[in-house]
Amino acid sequence: MTDKPRGQRDSWEDIFWEPHKYNERRKLKTGLYLRSFCPHCNKELMRNDMIHLEVVSPSDETGWIELSPYLNVFSRKTDIKLPGGQEVKDLLCPHCHHTLLIDGKCCGVCKSHVASFLIGVSNAKVPFLICLREGCHWHAVSPDDETEIILDDSQEW
Numbered sequence: 474m475t476d477k478p479r480g481q482r483d484s485w486e487d488i489f490w491e492p493h494k495y496n497e498r499r500k501l502k503t504g505l506y507l508r509s510f511c512p513h514c515n516k517e518l519m520r521n522d523m524i525h526l527e528v529v530s531p532s533d534e535t536g537w538i539e540l541s542p543y544l545n546v547f548s549r550k551t552d553i554k555l556p557g558g559q560e561v562k563d564l565l566c567p568h569c570h571h572t573l574l575i576d577g578k579c580c581g582v583c584k585s586h587v588a589s590f591l592i593g594v595s596n597a598k599v600p601f602l603i604c605l606r607e608g609c610h611w612h613a614v615s616p617d618d619e620t621e622i623i624l625d626d627s628q629e630w
């Protein structure tokens with residue numbers, strides 16, 4: 474403790490984290506900027522202030538998709554047609570082109586497949602899961618982290 478330089482702990486937590494009243498967990502607030510990284514090559518996924526990913530549509534068209542990096546803000550842009558209500562076939566890192574799909578996990582709402590990338594939380598990077606079905610806004614932090622972190626469920630879009 475004593476050799477920790479002063480100022481190492483910035484005010485990030487004070488600004489964005491609020492203690493949850495009923496337990497020891499902390500809550501990520503709606504609107505929090507999620508700095509995102511590829512879990513495979515570790516490169517940042519941000520481009521033009523959006524989470525920029527490669528996407529494969531249900532009809533095998535390849536393009537890009539940009540997701541809002543703000544928690545519970547679901548704006549997005551894409552250069553291909555993604556039919557509503559259908560799962561996209563794949564989401565990939567734009568740098569290393571590795572798939573971000575996760576085997577053995579499914580959406581907590583519609584049971585579709587999910588993809589995962591890392592988000593910077595405090596001084597750590599934790600897996601963030603999103604549903605692959607167009608129009609489904611389900612997302613979660615990995616179950617391993619849920620004891621520490623809960624997501625703000627208010628729905629502001």
Ligand SMILES: [Zn+2]
Binds near residue numbers: 512514567
């Ligand atoms: Zn990558």
Ligand SMILES: [Zn+2]
Binds near residue numbers: 581582585604609
């Ligand atoms: Zn879903």
